[in-house]
Structures are given as structure tokens and as C-alpha cells.
Amino acid sequence: MKRGRDSVAPLWGEIVKLRHKKVLTAYLFLSIPLLFFAFIRFYPMISAFYMSFTNWNIISPVRKFVGLSNYVGIFNDPVFMISLFNTLKYVLYGVPSVIVLSLALALLLNNVTKFQSFYRLIYVMPYITPIVATSWVWRWMYQKPPTGVINNFLSFLGLPARNFLMSTTEALPSIVATTVWVEIGYCVIIFLAGLQNIPKEYLEAARVDGANRRQLLFKITIPLLNPVIVFLSVMETIMFLRIFTQVYNMTDQGSGGPLNSTLPLVLYIYQKAFKSFDMGTATAATVVLFLMILGITVLQLKVLNRRVQY
Amino acid sequence: MARSDRMVKLVSYIVLTALAIVMIFPFFWMVLSSLKPFREIYRPYLFPKSPTLANYQKIMSASLFPRWFLNSLIVALSTTFSVMFFDSLVGYTIAKYSFPGRNIIFLFILSTLMIPTEMLIIPWYVMSSRLGWIDTYWGIMFPGMITAFGIFLMKQFMETIPDDLLDAARIDGVSEFGIFWRVALPLVKPALASLAILNFIGNWNAFLWPLIVVSKPRMYTLPVGLATFSSENLMHWELIMTGATVSTIPLIIVFLIFQKQIIRGIMLSGLKG
Numbered sequence: 290m291k292r293g294r295d296s297v298a299p300l301w302g303e304i305v306k307l308r309h310k311k312v313l314t315a316y317l318f319l320s321i322p323l324l325f326f327a328f329i330r331f332y333p334m335i336s337a338f339y340m341s342f343t344n345w346n347i348i349s350p351v352r353k354f355v356g357l358s359n360y361v362g363i364f365n366d367p368v369f370m371i372s373l374f375n376t377l378k379y380v381l382y383g384v385p386s387v388i389v390l391s392l393a394l395a396l397l398l399n400n401v402t403k404f405q406s407f408y409r410l411i412y413v414m415p416y417i418t419p420i421v422a423t424s425w426v427w428r429w430m431y432q433k434p435p436t437g438v439i440n441n442f443l444s445f446l447g448l449p450a451r452n453f454l455m456s457t458t459e460a461l462p463s464i465v466a467t468t469v470w471v472e473i474g475y476c477v478i479i480f481l482a483g484l485q486n487i488p489k490e491y492l493e494a495a496r497v498d499g500a501n502r503r504q505l506l507f508k509i510t511i512p513l514l515n516p517v518i519v520f521l522s523v524m525e526t527i528m529f530l531r532i533f534t535q536v537y538n539m540t541d542q543g544s545g546g547p548l549n550s551t552l553p554l555v556l557y558i559y560q561k562a563f564k565s566f567d568m569g570t571a572t573a574a575t576v577v578l579f580l581m582i583l584g585i586t587v588l589q590l591k592v593l594n595r596r597v598q599y
Numbered sequence: 600m601a602r603s604d605r606m607v608k609l610v611s612y613i614v615l616t617a618l619a620i621v622m623i624f625p626f627f628w629m630v631l632s633s634l635k636p637f638r639e640i641y642r643p644y645l646f647p648k649s650p651t652l653a654n655y656q657k658i659m660s661a662s663l664f665p666r667w668f669l670n671s672l673i674v675a676l677s678t679t680f681s682v683m684f685f686d687s688l689v690g691y692t693i694a695k696y697s698f699p700g701r702n703i704i705f706l707f708i709l710s711t712l713m714i715p716t717e718m719l720i721i722p723w724y725v726m727s728s729r730l731g732w733i734d735t736y737w738g739i740m741f742p743g744m745i746t747a748f749g750i751f752l753m754k755q756f757m758e759t760i761p762d763d764l765l766d767a768a769r770i771d772g773v774s775e776f777g778i779f780w781r782v783a784l785p786l787v788k789p790a791l792a793s794l795a796i797l798n799f800i801g802n803w804n805a806f807l808w809p810l811i812v813v814s815k816p817r818m819y820t821l822p823v824g825l826a827t828f829s830s831e832n833l834m835h836w837e838l839i840m841t842g843a844t845v846s847t848i849p850l851i852i853v854f855l856i857f858q859k860q861i862i863r864g865i866m867l868s869g870l871k872g
Contacts, residue, residue, distance in 0.1 A: 314775040315696035319704065322689045325745045330711040333722035340721065394618060400611040410858055411619045414626065417854055417861065419804040421822040422843035425829050426629045429836050436641045436836075438628055470622065478865045502607075531715060534806045538826055555717050555807075562721050563811060575718040582715055 341572040346565075359573035369574065371549050372557035375461060379553060380529040382465045383472075387525050388518065390469065391476030396506070398477065399484045409481065413474030420471065424538035427467040428454060431539075454539055457550040464535050464551055471535075472528065476521050483517035484510070516593060523589040527582055531555055554578055629847070632840035640837045654841040663816055664845060667824035671846075674739050674809075674820055675802040681744040682798045683791055689745070690753025691779050695765060705754070712747045716808070724811055738812045739820065743802055749794050752867060756790040757783060793864030796857045803850060821846045 341359055343352045363369040394412065398405055415423060431453035434440045440450045453463045487510060495509050511518075533555040537543040545552030545560075554574065562571035632640065633654055635647040658664045693705050723742060732738035760783055768778045784791070809820045819827065825846050829839045854861060 311696055311775070312698040315692050315698040315701075318688050318692040318696075318776075318779075322685050322708075322745050322750075323704065325685075326708055326711055326747075329723075329742060329744075330714060330719065330747075331707075333719040333726070334711075334714050336722040336725075337718045394615070397611040397615055400607055401615065406862075408615050408619055409862065411623055413862070413865070414851070414854070415622060416865075417800050417804075418626075418847045418850055419806075419822050419825075421804075421806055421825050422629075422847045423625065425825070425839050425843050426625045429632065429840065430625060430628060435643055438645075441643050470625075473622070475865060478862060482866045527715075531717060533717075534822075537806075537810075538829070542830065543826075558717060559807070559811075562724075568721055568725070572718075572721055575715070575721065579715055579718050583713060586713065 337572045337575055340568055341576050343569050345568045355569065359569045360576075362570055363573055363577070366570075368549060368552070369557055372545070372552045372554045373577075375545075375550070375552055376530060376532070376554040378461055379465060379468075379532050380526055382462060383468055383529045384522055384525045386465070386469045387472045387476055388522055391473045391521075392480055392514075392518070394473065395477050395480035395484055396510075398481055409474075409478060412477050415471045416474035420534040421538050423471060424467065424535045427463075427470075428539045431463055455547065457547050460540070460547060460551045464532075464539055467539070468529070468532065468535055472525060476525070479521055480514070480517060483514050487513050519589060519592050523585055526585050530578065530581055530585075533559065626847070629840050629843050632837060633844045635837050637835065637837055640835075654837050655845070658838060658841050658845060662828060662842075663819070663824060664821075664828075664842060666817060667819050667821045668845070668849075670736070670739075670818060671803055671821040673736055675799050677736070678740050678743045678802045679795050679799045681740075682746055682749050683795050685745040686749030686794065687753045687757070687784060687787065687791060688779060689750045690755075691757045691783050693750070694754045694757035695760070695762070695783070708747050708750055712751075716742070720808060720811060723808070727812055732812070734813055734815045734818045736818075739809050739818075740802075742808060743798075743805070746798070748868070749798070752790060752794055753787065756787040760786050789860070789863070790867070792857070793860045793867060796853065796860050797864040797868070799853065800850060800861070 342354055342356060344355045344359075345352045398408055401408075430438045432438075432440070433452075433455070434444065434450045437453070439453070443450060452459055454460045491509055491513070492505055495505055500508065532553045536545055536551050536553055536556055537559075540546050540551055543556075545556045555578070558571050558574045558578070561567045561574065628645075631645060631647060634650040634652070636649060636651050636653065639647055639649070689708070693701060719742070727733050727738050732741070764786075765778050765782060768782045769775075773781065804822060805820070806822045806826070809823045810826070813819055813823060816824070816827070825839075825842045828842055832838050
């Protein structure tokens with residue numbers, strides 16, 4: 290009895306000590322990562338906001354607070370407005386194409402059993418290769434008739450030659466096509482995983498009730514896939530909003546040409562920051578990009594929450 | 600019913616194969632072009648008449664491609680090991696320890712996912728030029744040493760480890776770090792492998808930040824080197840395609856070896872929605 294009571298106190302002490310030790314261990318484990326997130330992620334973000342209100346450039350680092358004048362400046366800059374408009378075009382052409390094509394592909398893949406992973410493997414290859422490499426390959430394929438393999442194929446089909454990247458109207462859609470080719474693999478994998486998560490009983494039950502293929506697809510499969518469609522649309526929208534590498538590598542001297550017809554927002558930011566060294570203007574443009582991405586993400590959360598209701 | 604099923608299957612295979620050819624063709628064209636001598640490169644036929652490896656010799660001896668290859672390897676491997684270690688350590692700590700501020704810390708880390716890289720690049724550049732990080736490996740690597748997404752992922756997997764297992768190790772006198780390193784980490788190997796490979800690919804392919812933080816050609820990564828080399832040799836498509844092949848082949852090899860982990864990693868990244 291006595292012994293038992295004596296041993297309770299040190300045991301309590303042990304537990305408290307252990308708890309302290311665990312708390313201290315946790316903080317120790319988190320110390321470097323927290324410093325990292327504070328100094329490499331959080332502080333630069335604040336810094337970018339701050340810089341967008343100054344007239345700072347890297348050559349003469351005299352910071353002066355200029356209020357909203359960088360923002361007024363970019364919205365009065367025709368080149369910025371072109372880049373904003375082009376970015377919206379990338380999103381509007383690109384996102385529906387990627388989603389529709391990859392959904393169709395995933396549905397087809399879901400029909401077959403043999404070679405399914407083989408096809409998936411081939412579709413995802415462009416997604417994992419360096420965009421710089423694929424951009425140059427496509428730039429080579431988009432060349433004029435005697436050398437461009439796509440134009441040769443068109444003439445083989447009896448179709449007229451196209452200018453592709455050399456034309457102010459065709460360059461942007463050409464870059465979108467390359468990007469769609471890159472992104473399809475990613476979306477097919479996610480769609481396929483979503484399709485395989487749909488309980489077979491739902492489809493069986495509908496089939497027993499006499500639903501045909503089209504009804505199964507539009508009344509059961511696609512509605513159940515809705516969260517995946519929303520998720521991928523948001524991911525692809527953000528990806529197209531941030532488009533840079535393809536444009537830099539597929540246009541002459543990375544200019545976003547011809548005549549700014551392919552210039553996206555991020556390339557505008559790059560040119561302002563690292564060609565004209567106008568950090569104030571460039572950071573103001575990054576804040577605009579940030580707000581657009583934030584808006585899309587909030588919209589996604591709202592839409593997804595609404596879906597959960599029923 | 601069975602007949603129409605067979606029809607659907609047949610049509611599916613035909614369409615899938617046609618699209619597979621479209622997807623794979625640019626790779627064929629890249630490799631075929633890299634095997635053509637310069638006098639054949641502007642000729643409109645698919646296969647080289649006199650295939651040659653001369654372009655590869657040229658690229659390996661007369662350009663900095665071998666060096667860029669090495670740079671990319673160093674950068675991609677170092678960031679991947681760092682991400683594997685720190686992301687799993689943080690994920691483990693948040694999943695398995697209770698301490699004041701745990702939820703706030705987790706939310707703080709997750710909230711950094713909202714910040715687009717493009718917004719941070721200018722402050723990073725200013726920071727790097729002040730601290731002398733321009734044209735260094737550290738300068739290229741530091742933004743990717745720890746990732747919020749990886750932490751989120753590892754936390755999910757660490758949560759599935761039973762506490763009893765960790766407590767048993769504690770009673771056996773294993774140190775707190777030892778429990779993480781020798782008990783928890785081996786249990787999440789598959790997830791860790793997927794995270795590692797996707798990170799390797801991402802860092803191998805990264806373009807915007809290396810383009811900005813590096814100005815000396817000797818410090819270029821492969822994508823930056825390829826972009827610069829290509830715009831300097833615009834008429835020599837056979838060399839550009841050779842460079843593109845050289846930067847793609849290692850990834851195709853990694854991909855073929857680790858395809859399971861890659862596909863799973865992509866699926867996991869889709870789960871975060």
C-alpha cells in the first residue's frame with residue numbers, strides 16, 4: 290500500500306516531464322521549417338506587397354512610397370492590358386479544351402481493361418518532360434511548309450499551310466495546343482481515378498432500370514464526377530493564368546510576340562522586373578495575378594461546398 | 600448488349616491508339632531530328648537517310664551541356680532529399696505530437712500554398728543579390744527546400760500510424776528522433792517515394808526561378824541551358840533537338856522505372872481538392 294502511494298508521485302513527475310519533453314521536441318523539429326516558411330515564403334510575400342507601393346528599381350535602390358501609382362500605371366499601360374487580355378484568352382481556350390479532351394479520354398480508357406496502364410503511361414509522358422524541351426520540339430514542328438512537320442502533314446491532307454507561331458492570330462492558339470498536349474496526361478490520371486471511385490452498384494442499378502449509355506453518362510457518371518471536374522478546372526485555370534515557360538521558349542527571343550500577341554501576364558512581369566528593372570510595377574502586376582488566383586480558389590471552395598449539400 | 604459492348608470496346612481502342620500516336624509523335628520527331636545531319640534537317644522526310652550521332656558528340660564536347668546536366672542533377676537531388684527529410688519530419692510532428700499552437704502552425708504552413716511563386720520571385724531575387732546567392736547552387740535550390748504540399752501529404756500518411764507503435768518504441772528507450780527516423784518513416788515509404796519522385800521531376804524541369812537567379816552560363820540548369828543554347832543556334836534544329844533529347848532522356852528513364860510511384864503521386868496531388 291505504502292509503496293504504491295510513494296510510486297505515484299514520481300510517476301506523475303515522469304508523465305509531466307515526458308509531456309514537456311515531447312512539447313520541446315516538437316518545437317525543435319519544427320524550428321528550421323518554421324524559419325523557412327517565415328523567411329522564404331511569408332516575408333517575401335509581405336515584401337512584394339510593400340514593393341508594389343514603392344517606386345523601387347534595382348539600379349538605384351531608393352525606396353519611395355508612391356501609394357497606388359504603380360497600380361494606376363499598369364492599368365494605363367496598353368502592354369499590361371494586352372497581357373491581361375492574352376492571359377484570359379489562354380484560360381478561355383485552354384481550360385475547356387483540356388477538361389473536355391481528358392474527360393473523353395478517361396471515359397474511353399475506363400471502357401477498356403487491357404493495356405489501360407500502357408495508354409495512361411503514354412498520355413502522361415508529355416506532362417513529366419521538361420516544358421522547355423517540349424516547347425522547342427513543338428516550335429520545330431510548327432515551322433513553315435518545307436520543314437515544319439505539321440504543315441507537311443496538312444499539305445499531305447490537301448489543306449493550306451498555316452503560319453502558326455509566325456502569325457498574330459494563330460500563335461496564341463498554337464501555344465495553347467502545345468499546353469493542352471502537356472496537361473492532358475495529368476487530367477486523365479485524375480479523371481480515371483475519379484471514375485474508378487464511382488461505385489459500380491450505381492451504374493448497375495441504373496442499367497437494370499433500363500437506362501441507356503447516354504443516360505448513364507450524363508445522369509450518373511458526370512454528375513458524380515462533378516467535384517473532380519471543378520477541381521481540375523481550377524487547377525488548369527491557375528496553370529494557364531501562370532503560363533510562362535512555353536511562351537518564353539516558343540516566341541522569338543522570348544518576347545511574347547509576334548507583336549505581343551502571345552504575351553501573358555507572367556512574361557510581362559518578367560520583362561518589367563528583369564529587363565527594365567522596374568520592381569514597383571512588376572510587383573504590382575504580381576499582386577494582380579495573386580488576386581486572380583485567390584478569387585478562383587475562393588470560388589472553387591464555394592462551388593464545392595454547395596455540391597456537398599446534396 | 601454484348602455485341603454493342605464489343606463495338607464500344609473496339610471504337611475505344613481505335614480512338615485511344617490514334618491519340619496515343621499523337622501524344623508520342625513529338626518525342627519520335629525529336630529523336631529522329633537529332634539523328635539527322637545538318638544537310639538533312641530541312642528535308643521533308645521523317646527518317647534520317649544517313650543517321651548519325653555526330654550531333655550528340657558535338658553537344659557533349661562543344662557546349663556546356665555536360666555541365667548543365669551535372670548542375671540539374673545536383674539541384675534536383677539536393678532539393679529532393681531536403682524535401683523528403685523536412686516535409687516528413689514536419690508532417691510527423693504535426694500528426695503525432697500535441698503542443699500549443701499546433702493548428703495555427705499547420706494553417707500557417709498551408710496558407711503559404713496560396714501564394715503564387717511569381718509573386719515571391721522578385722523579393723527572392725533582391726534577397727539573393729544582397730546575400731550573394733546569385734549564381735550559386737544554394738540560390739537555385741533554396742525556394743524548394745521544404746514544400747507545404749509535401750507537409751500536408753506526409754501529415755495525412757503519418758496520421759495512419761498507430762500511436763501504440765510509437766509508444767512501444769518510447770518505452771524501449773528509442774530517442775524521439777529515432778522514433779521518427781526508424782519507426783515512423785519506414786511505414787510511410789510508398790508515399791515518401793511518390794513525393795520524392797514528383798519533386799525530382801519538378802526541380803529537374805524548373806525554369807522561371809533558375810532563369811532569374813543564374814547569369815553565368817556555367818551555373819545554368821539543363822532547361823535554362825537548353826533555352827539559351829537553342830535561341831543562339833536557331834538555324835541548327837538538329838542540335839536543338841539533340842539538346843532537347845538529352846534533357847528528356849533521363850526523365851523518361853526515371854519515369855519508366857518509377858511509373859507506379861509517379862502515377863500514384865499525381866493521384867495524391869489530385870486528392871488535395
